[in-house]
Amino acid sequence: MQQPSVETGKLRTKKPLDSRFAATLKHIRRDRQLLLLFIPCVLFYVIFRYGPLYGLVIAFKDYSVFQGVMGSEWVGLEHFQKFFSNQDFWMLFRNTFLLGFFTLIFGFPFPIILAVLLNEVRVKWFKKSIQTFSYLPAFLSVVIISSMIIDFLSPTNGLINQFISFLGFEKKYFLVDPNWFRPIYVISEIWATMGYQAIIYLAAIAGINPTLYEAAKVDGANRWHMMRNITVPGLMPTVIVMFILNTGNMFRIGYEKVLLLYNPLTYDVADVFSTYVYRKGLLESSYSYAAAVGMFESVVALVMLLGANQLSKRMGGSGLW
Amino acid sequence: MxxxxxxxxxxxxxxxxxxxxxxxxxxxxxxxxxxxxxxxxxxxxxxxxxxxxxxxFDAYVQVLKDSKIPRAYLNTIYYTALGTFINLLFTAVAAYPLAQRDFFGRKFWMLGIILTMFLNAGIIPTYMIVQKLGLIDTVWALVLPNAIWTFELIILKSFYENMSSQIREAAKIDGASEYRILFSIVIPLSKPALASIGLFYFMGHWNSFFLPLIYLNDKDMFPLQIILRDMLIFNSESDSALVDRAALAPQAMKNATIVLSMIPVLLIYPFAQKYFAQGVMLGSEKG
Structure with a gap:
């Protein structure tokens, strides 16, 4: 593999372009083992991440399995027009937006409050146990969580309904009542994510300079003062970053849970872009139409994320990247 | 006072x-x-x-006698073991070259990888590729399309970057190949980081529901989560929604299946705390 030094010497005296080319070759040769190791990674990203992006051309075609992606006929924006003029469009947009928005607005404060409260606990083992318990749901599958929701809300013998009838009210069919879908989704989302999101805030609190607390103590501040004037302000940068991040990801709905909990009676409030894509594309085999809907969803999500980042830069923050 | x-x-x-x-x-x-x-x-x-x-223990006896559930359990174990192994192998092997500061085309590769976090083609085109490759109804459909999670790749790459480069230099002088350095030095030294990302990969496979739902049609291949979902929500597309869904499946049997499916997770959970917190933190810093 060793090249005679004479040759490299000759190349170096040639024109700059050639020498750059030679340097590249040399670089490749030097890194050949690393490059060989890197092949699976390149293949993975090309096939499973960039391949589907190329596959999106079917959103502008009338895809048929027999003609393939290349052979199918171009139809331009027909699928998009069909989707935008469909009455489903606004329903999906509203549902996706509202589920994301309510989860963000109602869910956001919980992990912060939990972290601040945990930070006030002086007994170590108690703090540790509560924190450990609080993120147990992060280990449960979406199927199990949905199963618990269905069980607890069951009209025949669900705990919630037993309690309701114990109080003398009429039992409720929560999961077939469109008014209840969003609250159920949001509350269970809070239950499932509060604990592990608190980890991030607890770490941020741990990063606050301890001399601040000592100085405050010397000045006679009690724990309430310290919490309000040191812990909470110290958390703010993390809170802002997390808020931007969550806003950017607002359109990424936990569609698996929606898929498990919705039914034809609650489609009007529960159906989101992803579940619609799943039904149209994979159950009804309208590949092109579903791909167009999916593409629209991705573009909206991307715009949201870029917009949130831009906004944070405008407001004097650093942005996320 | x-x-x-x-x-x-x-x-x-x-x-x-x-x-x-x-x-x-x-x-x-x-x-x-x-x-x-x-x-x-x-x-x-x-x-x-x-x-x-x-x-x-009636419910458990019933579950074990059932024709579907024990098989589904074995399927889940198989998919999780193979999937997590492939994930870790792919991620570790990909992160190593990327961690070398002067790796050929490093900036280009990183840009290509990070871009995929923003550009998401959606369910349908990915499904079509899996279909085209003939992976439907094989374990590879659950494993390959997500062989590398970009987040975990970046975490591991940062971990490697922070490892001392002296070890690598010394091994190189001794004539060790990159493969040798990676598999007998770097990977053993990065066990804590691998445990942390491995935990997330493991949880991802054990709890996976959507991928088997769309990629597996063969009932004999169903993992636990699909069986659970069927016990829970059969016929959600038909008019049975008015009927109380929870009352349809025998409660105890369904819950016994849930408990069985939770056992490995709950066993890992107390020991996984450290790695879990680490993973969430690293993830949030990178995010």
């Missing part, structure tokens, strides 16, 4: 709230377990709350 009293009231309130949080997260899991050990009559009469009534 006033400050002192306020403080203790705050502490008591705080303790109560936090115990409330712990109960709210633990009770549903406890309740499922209790139901699975209770006799059907007590469950149907709604008499079971805190402790099993008519303690028995």
């Amino acid at each position: 006033v400050g002192q009293r306020k403080l203790s009231i705050f502490s008591i309130l705080n303790t109560i709230i936090l115990i409330g949080v712990a109960i709210a997260t633990l009770y549903p899991v406890w309740y499922i377990t209790v139901i699975s050990f209770s006799d059907t009559v007590s469950v149907l009469q709604g008499k079971v709350f805190l402790w099993p009534k008519g303690f028995n």
Whole structure:
């Protein structure tokens, strides 16, 4: 593999372009083992991440399995027009937006409050146990969580309904009542994510300079003062970053849970872009139409994320990247 | 004096709230377990709350006798083991070259990888590729399309970058190949990082529901989560929605299946804390 030094010497005296080319070759040769190791990674990203992006051309075609992606006929924006003029469009947009928005607005404060409260606990083992318990749901599958929701809300013998009838009210069919879908989704989302999101805030609190607390103590501040004037302000940068991040990801709905909990009676409030894509594309085999809907969803999500980042830069923050 | 009293009231309130949080997260899991050990009559009469009534293992015996559930359990173990192994192997092997500061085309590769975090083609085109490759109804459909999670790749790459480069230089002088350095030095030294990302990969496979739902048609290949979903929500597309779905499947049997599916997770969970917190933190810093 060793090249005679004479040759490299000759190349170096040639024109700059050639020498750059030679340097590249040399670089490749030097890194050949690393490059060989890197092949699976390149293949993975090309096939499973960039391949589907190329596959999106079917959103502008009338895809048929027999003609393939290349052979199918171009139809331009027909699928998009069909989707935008469909009455489903606004329903999906509203549902996706509202589920994301309510989860963000109602869910956001919980992990912060939990972290601040945990930070006030002086007994170590108690703090540790509560924190450990609080993120147990992060280990449960979406199927199990949905199963618990269905069980607890069951009209025949669900705990919630037993309690309701114990109080003398009429039992409720929560999961077939469109008014209840969003609250159920949001509350269970809070239950499932509060604990592990608190980890991030607890770490941020741990990063606050301890001399601040000592100085405050010397000045006679009690724990309430310290919490309000040191812990909470110290958390703010993390809170802002997390808020931007969550806003950017607002359109990424936990569609698996929606898929498990919705039914034809609650489609009007529960159906989101992803579940619609799943039904149209994979159950009804309208590949092109579903791909167009999916593409629209991705573009909206991307715009949201870029917009949130831009906004944070405008407001004097650093942005996320 | 006033400050002192306020403080203790705050502490008591705080303790109560936090115990409330712990109960709210633990009770549903406890309740499922209790139901699975209770006799059907007590469950149907709604008499079971805190402790099993008519303690028995009938539901578990039934589950084990069932034709589908034990097989689904084995399927899940197989998919999780193979999937996590492939994930870790691919991620470790990909992160190593990327961690070398002067790796050929490093900036280009990183840009290409990070871009995929923003550009998401969606379900349909990915499905079509998996279909085209003939992976439908094979274990590879669950493993290959997500062989590398970009987030975990970046985490591991940063970990490698922070490892001393002297070891690598020394090994190179001794004539070791890059493969040797990676597999007998770097990977053994990065066990904590691998454990952390491995935990997330493991959880991802064990709890995976959507991928088997769309990629597997063969009933013999169904993992636990799909079986659970079928016990839970059969016919959600038909008019049975009006019927109480929870009452359709035998409660105890369903809950026994849930408990069985949770066992590995709950066994890992106390030991995984450190790695879990680490993973969440690393993830948030990168995000």
